[in-house]
Amino acid sequence: EVQLLESGGGLVQPGGSLRLSCSASGFTFSSYAMNWVRQAPGKGLEWVSGIDTSGTSTYYADSVKGRFTISRDNSKNTLFLQMNSLRAEDTALYYCAKWNRLTIFGVVTDWFDPWGQGTLVTVSS
């Protein structure tokens, strides 16, 4: 069974740092791109960052660019999100998600499945 388990969340002061981890099992981690998606309390889903299979290519939402860094350790089946210069608006439940890709009827199709259960990050003084 494919499983994703996030950890590392907690309470941090504005301007502080936090490192999230996502431990993967049940699939060949090194063969799949991965993502971080967050959800602020009572709000919708917001994509945060993505990374390719090797870690060479990374992608970021404008809201976190320059402050967050995504990385992965394929030898340990683990995805990371280093979050610096945290702000109150970064308070959210952070999910990791497996990035799947197929070509269906000649069309490249991407989707997230599965998602982890999330880890809560609270930025407050």
Add this chain to the structure above:
Amino acid sequence: QSVLTQPPSASGTPGQRVTISCSGSNSNIGSKTVNWYQQLPGTAPKLLIYGNNQRPSGVPDRFSGSKSGTSASLAISGLQSEDEADYSCAAWDDRLKGWVFGGGTKLTVL
């Protein structure tokens, strides 16, 4: 303000058919496939529809997706009480070079 636009709420009675819309632009829905996620209260999002209209195994055929131009729709037929959840659309955006989500639609089964 989400890049993809969804109605904040929708409702229906058991057995009814409801649709949820998702409006975007040429840089996302207009040129990329759309996915839909279901989020039951207090749980993580779950894939419901991928590639505009493909259902993962285990998803009932009561759920269907479609896309036309820069808009997509999720239809739920034979509405059941357990369908009460938040539904979000998503697509890759070529201009932003990232994924964009709708703000989510809270479905209430009356």
